[in-house]
Amino acid sequence: MRYLSTRGGMASATFSDILLGGLAPDGGLTLPESYPTVTPGELVSWRHFSYPQLAFALLSRFADDIPAADLQALIDKTYTVEAFHNTAITPVTPLRDGVWLLGLANGPTLAFKDIALQLLGNLFEAALLNTGGHLNILGATSGDTGSSAEYALRGKRGIRVFMLSPHQKMSRFQTAQMFSLQDPNIFNIAVRGVFDDCQDMVKAVSNDSDFKTRYAIGTVNSINWARVAAQIVYYFKGWLAVTSRADQEVSFAVPSGNFGNICAGYIAKRMGLPIRRLILATNENNVLDEFFRTGVYRVRPTDQVAQTSSPSMDISKASNFERFIFDMVERDPAVVRALWQQVDTQGYFNLSATPYFQAVWESGFVTGSSTHQDRMATIRRVHQESGIIIDTHTADGVKVGLEYREEGVPLLCLETALPVKFEDSIIEALGCPPERPSGYENIETLPQRFIVMDADASAIKDYIAHHAS
Numbered sequence: 001m002r003y004l005s006t007r008g009g010m011a012s013a014t015f016s017d018i019l020l021g022g023l024a025p026d027g028g029l030t031l032p033e034s035y036p037t038v039t040p041g042e043l044v045s046w047r048h049f050s051y052p053q054l055a056f057a058l059l060s061r062f063a064d065d066i067p068a069a070d071l072q073a074l075i076d077k078t079y080t081v082e083a084f085h086n087t088a089i090t091p092v093t094p095l096r097d098g099v100w101l102l103g104l105a106n107g108p109t110l111a112f113k114d115i116a117l118q119l120l121g122n123l124f125e126a127a128l129l130n131t132g133g134h135l136n137i138l139g140a141t142s143g144d145t146g147s148s149a150e151y152a153l154r155g156k157r158g159i160r161v162f163m164l165s166p167h168q169k170m171s172r173f174q175t176a177q178m179f180s181l182q183d184p185n186i187f188n189i190a191v192r193g194v195f196d197d198c199q200d201m202v203k204a205v206s207n208d209s210d211f212k213t214r215y216a217i218g219t220v221n222s223i224n225w226a227r228v229a230a231q232i233v234y235y236f237k238g239w240l241a242v243t244s245r246a247d248q249e250v251s252f253a254v255p256s257g258n259f260g261n262i263c264a265g266y267i268a269k270r271m272g273l274p275i276r277r278l279i280l281a282t283n284e285n286n287v288l289d290e291f292f293r294t295g296v297y298r299v300r301p302t303d304q305v306a307q308t309s310s311p312s313m314d315i316s317k318a319s320n321f322e323r324f325i326f327d328m329v330e331r332d333p334a335v336v337r338a339l340w341q342q343v344d345t346q347g348y349f350n351l352s353a354t355p356y357f358q359a360v361w362e363s364g365f366v367t368g369s370s371t372h373q374d375r376m377a378t379i380r381r382v383h384q385e386s387g388i389i390i391d392t393h394t395a396d397g398v399k400v401g402l403e404y405r406e407e408g409v410p411l412l413c414l415e416t417a418l419p420v421k422f423e424d425s426i427i428e429a430l431g432c433p434p435e436r437p438s439g440y441e442n443i444e445t446l447p448q449r450f451i452v453m454d455a456d457a458s459a460i461k462d463y464i465a466h467h468a469s
């Protein structure tokens, strides 16, 4: 399997070549030269596979340059009952007739990002051990991504993590999750400022290529290909859990922000998984819903991004979207370059009057958005009907998913976080807090390890220079 860039300017590369990278050298995103296909016979033969067996069957096609025994060992070490509190790893739970929750949030930080990042941590460590290299991961977080990255990379040899977060602006639970980590390779840096200040500091470091090279600075952002690849697995796992025939179609409802999660679903469909509809749900930040309805992809200035009660979906642009558009424009990198040039200069592109929009229509996507009131009503409705408490992000997906529900087509709603992470919203919806999973009861009282820093790029450079591996 070889990889290319959506902008056409990268020499053909292997999985290991692109593993540690973010953007391709030409500014594009990496994708396989072609998608591997899965036959109905193979699908049926996977019916009773464990999660690690299924992950190997799929990921060995994308990471074919990693020796099979090594890849299997890394997968086995990642998807354990200890880490995911469940033998199925991504269990399905019925919500009502024909509608299931696909549980993706049972990992260490109780958000779906763990599924890909836990594997990424092990893949990174193995790659660095092979080359004798080391890596300093620098990131900015307003919650979920930072803690998933820290739990994936804690204690890993050759890797240190410098994570910037806005001082006193995350929820108490999220702060405690990150700051209670005592691993010496994790550096929590609370910045006196807002999330954008943190992101600007990361950008300032990334734009200093001498510094970046000297200190082997890397990232684990959502455009990393291995993250998308790891997410393909649970679409297959969910399908296998609720179907009995090889040609039976199901639909997936996906709470979406950066288009990483649903991009994996789209690729699963292209590989031959019988998916009827990919139901994309946004919150008030409806960049993606707008595109699928109108053909106009219009990024928002950061001051127009609404702060919502499903904060991990509060985006100004969808970083993975270029992968999907590349396919829609018949994989012509010149068209992709021209479209993103328009985004840079005028803030949007418009496909509605082009033949490409036909391909978008036929791709299986349907979309919708929801408001805070919709989330509250959905959390109450699901709780009344099933006794299950869902979080605000999952509620965005369930709300839009039910709008597209079709008789006879199983609907899998992706659970992207557990409600305990967003306690205040659950109290607002139901009048009482959700139950805490065991091990998380007193997390806010654990000792915390972090430093506070001004929003100043030279301060973070100094700090990294003193603490880098």
Ligand SMILES: *Cc1c(COP(=O)(O)O)cnc(C)c1O
Pocket (backbone or CB within 6 Å): 111, 112, 113, 144, 145, 222, 255, 256, 257, 258, 259, 260, 261, 262, 312, 313, 393, 416, 417
């Ligand atoms: C990151 C995240 C999302 C959005 O996923 P994308 O891959 O960015 O579309 C949804 N819900 C939760 C809880 C998340 O952490």
